[in-house]
Amino acid sequence: MDFELFSTAFLGVLEWNTLLMIFLGVTGGIIIGSLPGLTATMGVALLVPFTFGLPFNQSIGMLLGIFSGSIYGGSISAILISTPGTPAAAATLLDGYPLTKKGEAGRALSMSVFASFIGGFTGALIMTFLSPQISKFALEFSAAEYFGLAIFGLSIIVSVSGKSILKGVMAGFLGLLISTIGMDPVTGYPRFTFGSMNLFEGPAFIPTLIGLFAIAEVFKGIENLESTKRTVSHISSLLPSFADIKKAWKDMAKSSVMGTFIGSIPGAGSDIAAFVGYSEAKRRSKHPEKFGKGAIEGVAAAESANNACSGGAMIPMLSLGVPGDAVTAILLGAFVIQGIQPGPMLYVEDLGTVYSVFSSMLVANIAMLIVGLIGIRFFTKAITVRKSILLPTIFVLSIVGAYSMRNNMFDVWLALSFGVIGYFLHRYRFPISPILLALILGPMAEANLRRALIIADNSLIDIISRPITAIFLILAVASLITSLLRQKRIKE
Amino acid sequence: MKRANIIFGIIAIIIAGFVFNQLASFPDAQPDEVGADFFPRLLANGLGLSGIVLIINTLVSKNPETDEGPSFNLKSLLRAFISFIAVLVYCLSLDLFGFIASSILFLTFMMFLLQERNIIKMMTISAAITASVFVIFSEFLLIDLPLGTLYGF
Structure with a gap:
């Protein structure tokens, strides 16, 4: 590490016009991320053309600002209206929304932005110091390891099932079955698509999510209009309390490291990182029964993991030229347009550029913390609006959000159908979280198991005996057993 | 809740049956290969089986969870x-x-x-x-x- 070159690059990022672009990017990213249906990928894609004419530092600063801002922004709607603005915030709603229902939206939001900052900053630091080494390790991941990672994530289905494990398992099976809709990942055969081109890639994730959470929640709110009290959130401080930080710092630290690592594995995105971070926080907690009911550690773990993932995803993109996810794929394009070719040679030929990227990422996370904290009072105002105005508005936002993914009415009908399904499942106490988990991790588990079986000549033993896979599977079994024992103890 | 649980159990069995029906038209996999039907078949078995368990559990259990239903207004x-x-x-x-x-x-x-x-x-x-x-x-x-x-x- 050339510290002199790094400090020169860092000072370059601190120039006022670069800082301005970073702040603009972060603000735009937070707004885009908080709107249901608009993902970080879409945010970066939409704003890339605006950065073409800018000098390198400003252009990259703005793009990384959007990237960081939108990942955090997704948690705002997840916490306030139970709709993750981006898939990365899906795990945040599990505890964020219950906190809002308790009148603690401000507490959830301040922890969310703080944890996002810790995760994002840690991810950026790890990226700065360890990217070539991590890239080499991430390349060790083959289909078998991805399969192990997915199974570990799925193992928390039991623990997010609430009162009835059986109903949780049924919801999990239903979610996994829904995730098999679309083209078979190995043979390309269209499964359960009924000839509809719209289903070839499976039910679009965001409209499904909007249906299961936002629309179902609105139906529920309309049904219980008289019985639901208006939520008023008290904000005593913009920063999370010392007690909350003390409670969640270990989870934040662990999730940040795990998130960075998961982000560095090409194909494993921030949604997966958030669930793995959440799952690990719940597994290690002394009070796992509080998770899903408004545990601040749940918000902290999910948010630090998904933001750390953005730093992690930059690692293979910069050091190998292989984007870790869709956003970094677009960033790769933006780099090329700026005349920079990421890859191993970049570290040899143009270390100054690499350090500029690292510095921009670090500063973007500080900017995210500042803008996020200032915005909390404004965001929490949203839920003090009367239910008679708020519920129809969420309906319209949900419909537009579902539509905007592909400019397609099919996705609107999909969201509405899942809204009705979600409403009935919720009414009869079937947990929705296992479906969410299954939709994210199901395709990863199936595709990688089958690829691994092909590679290993159908020998399951060969797959599960690979060291990294074995560790994930042992963790999954441990997580299952502890959840089952805990449920038994609660019932007794 | 008892009636609702039984209805949901039956719906799960019907979905599983529907999946099996659809799987019949899937192309046969190579003898030494896991085909496109492998995962859905596994999951339909799981869903159908858990539907049956839910029905049996509801009929025999004295757990209060199965007796309390959502309010009906x-x-x-x-x-x-x-x-x-x-x-x-x-x-x-x-x-x-x-x-x-x-x-x-x-x-x-x-x-x-x-x-x-x-x-x-x-x-x-x-x-x-x-x-x-x-x-x-x-x-x-x-x-x-x-x-x-x-x-x-």
Whole structure:
């Protein structure tokens, strides 16, 4: 590490016009991320053309600002209206929304932005110091390891099932079955698509999510209009309390490291990182029964993991030229347009550029913390609006959000159908979280198991005996057993 | 809750049966290969089996969870049902009347359904929400919201 070159690059990022672009990017990213249906990928894609004419530092600063801002922004709607603005915030709603229902939206939001900052900053630091080494390790991941990672994530289905494990398992099976809709990942055969081109890639994730959470929640709110009290959130401080930080710092630290690592594995995105971070926080907690009911550690773990993932995803993109996810794929394009070719040679030929990227990422996370904290009072105002105005508005936002993914009415009908399904499942106490988990991790588990079986000549033993896979599977079994024992103890 | 659990158990079995029926038309996998039907078959087995267990569990269990049902208030359920019909009509009208007109009408109707009674206030708020959503999505984020085939768009 050339510290002199790094400090020169860092000072370059601190120039006022670069800082301005970073702040603009972060603000735009937070707004885009908080709107249901608009993902970080879409945010970066939409704003890339605006950065073409800018000098390198400003252009990259703005793009990384959007990237960081939108990942955090997704948690705002997840916490306030139970709709993750981006898939990365899906795990945040599990505890964020219950906190809002308790009148603690401000507490959830301040922890969310703080944890996002810790995760994002840690991810950026790890990226700065360890990217070539991590890239080499991430390349060790083959289909078998991805399969192990997915199974570990799925193992928390039991623990997010609430009162009835059986109903949780049924919801999990239903979610996994829904995730098999679309083209078979190995043979390309269209499964359960009924000839509809719209289903070839499976039910679009965001409209499904909007249906299961936002629309179902609105139906529920309309049904219980008289019985639901208006939520008023008290904000005593913009920063999370010392007690909350003390409670969640270990989870934040662990999730940040795990998130960075998961982000560095090409194909494993921030949604997966958030669930793995959440799952690990719940597994290690002394009070796992509080998770899903408004545990601040749940918000902290999910948010630090998904933001750390953005730093992690930059690692293979910069050091190998292989984007870790869709956003970094677009960033790769933006780099090329700026005349920079990421890859191993970049570290040899143009270390100054690499350090500029690292510095921009670090500063973007500080900017995210500042803008996020200032915005909390404004965001929490949203839920003090009367239910008679708020519920129809969420309906319209949900419909537009579902539509905007592909400019397609099919996705609107999909969201509405899942809204009705979600409403009935919720009414009869079937947990929705296992479906969410299954939709994210199901395709990863199936595709990688089958690829691994092909590679290993159908020998399951060969797959599960690979060291990294074995560790994930042992963790999954441990997580299952502890959840089952805990449920038994609660019932007794 | 007992009846609902049994109905959900039966629905799970029906879904599993439907999946099996669909799997019959899937192409055969190579002898030494895991085919496209492997995962759905495994999951349908799991879903069907857990449906059966739910039914048996509900019939034999004395667990209070199986006895308590959600509250059944006809007025509230009717309101939820009307809102479902309203959102259905709203989605159907988007193409024809466009986002702006449909949204203003939908929002005003929904506010009325949710016990707002000041018509001027309702119309003003509906128009403001519609305009804000339209400007953000259509102008800033360049998403083509339907403008209405009725007006020739």
